[in-house]
Amino acid sequence: MLVQIDFDSDEAIYQQLCNQIILGIACSQFQEGDNLPSVRELAEDIGINMHTVNKAYAILKQEGYLTLDRRRGAVIAVDTDKYKASEKLMDEMKLVLAQAICKGVSLEEIHEMVDRIFCEIIAENGGRKEKNE
Amino acid sequence: MLVQIDFDSDEAIYQQLCNQIILGIACSQFQEGDNLPSVRELAEDIGINMHTVNKAYAILKQEGYLTLDRRRGAVIAVDTDKYKASEKLMDEMKLVLAQAICKGVSLEEIHEMVDRIFCEIIAENGGRKEKNE
Numbered sequence: 001m002l003v004q005i006d007f008d009s010d011e012a013i014y015q016q017l018c019n020q021i022i023l024g025i026a027c028s029q030f031q032e033g034d035n036l037p038s039v040r041e042l043a044e045d046i047g048i049n050m051h052t053v054n055k056a057y058a059i060l061k062q063e064g065y066l067t068l069d070r071r072r073g074a075v076i077a078v079d080t081d082k083y084k085a086s087e088k089l090m091d092e093m094k095l096v097l098a099q100a101i102c103k104g105v106s107l108e109e110i111h112e113m114v115d116r117i118f119c120e121i122i123a124e125n126g127g128r129k130e131k132n133e
Numbered sequence: 134m135l136v137q138i139d140f141d142s143d144e145a146i147y148q149q150l151c152n153q154i155i156l157g158i159a160c161s162q163f164q165e166g167d168n169l170p171s172v173r174e175l176a177e178d179i180g181i182n183m184h185t186v187n188k189a190y191a192i193l194k195q196e197g198y199l200t201l202d203r204r205r206g207a208v209i210a211v212d213t214d215k216y217k218a219s220e221k222l223m224d225e226m227k228l229v230l231a232q233a234i235c236k237g238v239s240l241e242e243i244h245e246m247v248d249r250i251f252c253e254i255i256a257e258n259g260g261r262k263e264k265n266e
Contacts, residue, residue: 010192019228019231022228022231022232022235023227023228023231025231025235026230026231026232026234026235027231059143064236065235078235078236079236080235080236080237081236082236082237082238085232085233085236085238086238088232089229089232089233089236089238089246090246090250092225092228092229092232093229093246093247093250094156094250094253094254095152095155095156095225096222096225096226096229097159097247097250097251097254098152098155098156098158098159098160098254099155099159099218099221099222099225100218100222101159101251101254101255102155102158102159102198102211102213103197103211103212103213103214103215103218103222104213104215105215105218105219105222107247107248107251110247110251111244111247113222113223113226114226114230114240114243114244114247115240117223117226117227117230118230118234118240118243120227121227121230121231121234122234
């Protein structure tokens, strides 16, 4: 599994791990039904504490990206209930937009940024879209 | 100062404080040149540790939202260098979009979300834009 952790980052390691897995699902590096490495395996691979991996998996389960099963371990299973997802998305988008407004980025520039990044993610690994077609 | 901290949230308190101040600047609750409360004052008001406020102010300084002066304290001073801001914005936007893609939110729906939230922020307190006009 390709996970890059920046140990010098201000961002907590469990958060980086969550983000990388979400990005991996978005660009179809991880597909529905895929097994993620076991907690022990991933912790050893990256050289981090097992509790950190456990915390990341628990959050991803809570946010509807995977299921945790005693026998099968962590399995990608995205809950695509848009209404459930939208509150968190709106909150996070609000923060990104607040920063953009403070820094004088225009609404038009934000829309361009959204288009560019959306295409980049989809293109990164063939994209989730292609998989579903 | 209107700051609402959710002590039950998973999000670190210094991060919540940073976010609230950034939102406050975006909607012109705080304007260029405004003094923020002293570290001691804010810590006492919210009922949090002074180190937490210090950490939030230091991050906001580093990200170009305020200056810290021994005599004047924390003063809103936004560095509107778009190029410096854009890398962080792009990273955060990428994460929001990755979540949206995973959850099956379309590009069109994201653009609508951006329009809606952008207008909400600007309208919240008269908006930074109005101030500059």
